[in-house]
Amino acid sequence: MHRIHFLAALIALLFWHDSLGAAQTTRWPNGALVAVSLSYDDALDSQLDIAIPALDRHGFRASFYVPASYSGMQRRLEEWRQLAQHGHELGNHTLFHSCHPERPWVEPEQDLERYTLKQITREIQTANTFLKALDGLSERTLAPPCSDLTIAGESYLPSVSADFIAVRGRDNGLPPGSQALFAADGLDGAALVRFVQDNSSPGMLIHIVFHGVGGDILPVTEAAHEQLLEFLAQHRQVYWVDTYREIMLHVRRRGD
Secondary structure, rough: OHHHHHHHHHHHHHHHHHOOOOOHHOHHHOOOOOEEHHHHHOOOOOHHHHHHHHHHOOOOOOOOEEEEOHHHHHHOOHHHHHHOOOEEEEEEOOOOOOEOOOOOOOOOOHEEEHHOHHHHHHHHHHHHHHHHHHHOOOOOOOOHHHOOOOOOOOOOHHHHHHHHEEOOOOOOOOOOOOEEEOOOOOHHHHHHHHHHHOOOOOOOOEEEEEEOOOOOOOEEOOHHHHHHHHHHHHHOOOEEEEOOOHHHHHHHHHHO
8 A cells, every 4th residue: 555545544534533433443642543562472682682662762662471490581671671761561371381292392291281271370370479579560461472372172261361451362352353463574674564454443552563673583574673663653543552451451451
């Protein structure tokens, strides 16, 4: 979509947004049309070295879902603490990033099917305690590793739901169809921008999930990451970019 056509479409959507009743669509701060949650999984070095400086240059806050046992967390603990002090979110990604075993990289000790509900509940709650020691916060969000939620066919979310204000990828009280989630892994900047454009309907919450940025696992290039941030920065009147925690706290305050 050409820039002029996109801007024309945004203007039309903004008029539509103003004409809707408050009960029909979630209202975002400062009259923004769409909320955008940028999240970064797995406590990777490139997130500290490349993603954080880029986010800070644009004045954006993001969510970092960190497995507490990962070496990238343990080696650079003070930097993760400082990240939280500057307004970014440390989210729960469990202790050991356990997933279902069909993925070839899942080690036996990470096999979620070998867990009990009691084990995963304790692991997630322990990760919350660890994160609170870093940022002092009690209100937190969860990103289940690999989006895997079941043990022997039973979801573990009921066991931990009281410990979180929201779970990435779930409705969390938002209207059906009002969220779009996109894995950025390996995509170029044009594809990232296009996903945002294609989902820019009034009241939407767009999640974009990163792993490596300019390196590490499942990376996007530094240039692709920057292209997305520049696009969002150029259209601040349309996109409210903030941590997933702050977005969901806003939803709770408004009752949307």
